[in-house]
Amino acid sequence: MRFFNPKRNFRVMRHRGRTAVLSAVLVAVSLAALAIRGPNFSVDFTGGTLVEVAASASMDAAGVRAALAAAELPEPLVQTTSDGAYLLRLQTDDQEAGAAVLAALQAADPAAELRRIEFVGPQVSDELFTAGALALVVVCAGIVVYLSLRFKWRMAVGAIVANFHDVVFILGTFSLFGWEFNLAVLAAVLAILGYSVNESVVIFDRVRENLRKSRANVAIVEVLDASITQTWARTIITHGSTQLAVLAMLLFGGDALFYFALALTIGIFASIYSSILIAGPVALRLGLSREDFLNPTKAARDGAVV
Template sequence: MSHVQILKELDVDFMGKRYIAAVLSGVVLLICLGSILFRGFDFGLDFTGGTVIELGFEEPVEIATVTNALGEGGFPAAVVQYFGSRTDILIRLPPVAEGEAASAQRSDEVLRVLDEAISGQVDLRRVEFVGPQVGEELREQGGLAVLFALIGILIYVAVRFEWRFAVGAVAALIHDVLFTVGMFSLFQIEFDLTVLAAVLAVIGYSLNDTIVIFDRIRENFRKMRKGTVMEITNRSINQTLSRTIITSGTTLLVLLALYFLGGQAIESFSLALIIGIVIGTYSTIYIATAIAVWLGVSRTDLLPPPPVKEGEVVDDRP
């Protein structure tokens, strides 16, 4: 199916800049890995366990006022944030040794403290509790989900295209995942289940873009009988550039709207997707395709085998 051509076909030497891109990616990934290893993540309630309480105030309230009231009332470790408007407050409390029953009682205590400290009616809208053991299991299962997704993609691309393309595709996806989660670690942005879901979505999105370019490369290897691997690869990337800009651009517009207007609940999710889509577009060209070229993909790897006439004996000895 044809797509709208918003750019005239360019002649950019993408592969000629692959060494610069490799150095840049290496430096950034080292920074991300260092942050992940030494700083870790600011895990949300989903992974650490604890209690989340959603409150509705009659009048707009300042976060500092709520935080100070909770600190004086015996909850110094409470994390307070807006949940949509200035009258909607989300409070996160760390887990307690007493277990779920104690956490349920804490919500009543929080409501009592705020009722006494802040004028106006306070409504308890939602209380959720996640145990520490459940949070640890979610971390493990999330990591396994990413690992199995990468293994499945490696097998799929190897079968559909060629093993060099499969290695490049998986390397690009690992690059995207490390970069996205590394940014969350580097800037200590809260990492919860919605971010993990966004990381899995980024894997699928980035793979889609990679498959489009790989498919065009294979097609051009069969159509263009003249031309080096570098020329055909650059031609393929330039031919799909218009589609990439349309797809990534429209998706980013939606995600930016969600990030700025969607509220606190989906802010981290939107941010992870924004980072992932931007870096995924880059890695499709300078990681996935560049690695396939470095590994020596050639025309003979992608051309279909010649038809065998009836009765003809094929000598496949080396």
């Protein structure tokens, strides 16, 4: 399926200077958010009690805090759900805290009702945090090894930087806006790592094919533009169909899937941007040339034939 005229290439690489500045700003803001605010870890990683309650319209977040303070309960982190309920996260290992929270809220608002209670002990949360961090490190290491074996080092570095950009951008965005970072979001980040590297590999493979078929005097920048243009149709179909499924989870999946789908949405658009406007430009900056895509042994053997 073709959406674009393959004879007319989009000159994407001519904007690489501007996108480099944009990418640097995005990464700097994301790293600053991570350093200053840090991820808003859920009880999966911090331990404690998570209570979801629904209250009448007269009860706001400040009223919830006041009701718990009056009952001498620990001060909670209060978040509003999409349907107007409240998620209360308390740093306590008291398994009876949920019942105490409900009693305190019903004393202030008889219409308050309990929806769910989740309790995670400190030992379990520490194990989940360690296992999650280890999974992220192992996946990143595997991708680095795979790219190092698949391409010459300039293309490998370009794809690795693009993946780094996607992960940092997702984590930074969640930290900046204070969105909850739970196990589902971690799963989304791991999925996006593989999703993003696949897009970079497809583009670099097309570049390699085009270089083998093109004339020797064709600039590498032109080959990159042609390769990106030729993969537009695949990009639209693949990412568009994936985003439709993610959008369904985002709109209709409820609170359990909301942040998972949100992380995937951010990651899908970030992976499109980084694969096109980061991986290739970084490789060019490192001195990418035709020889990086060709087999020197085969080239020498072919050149020796009379």
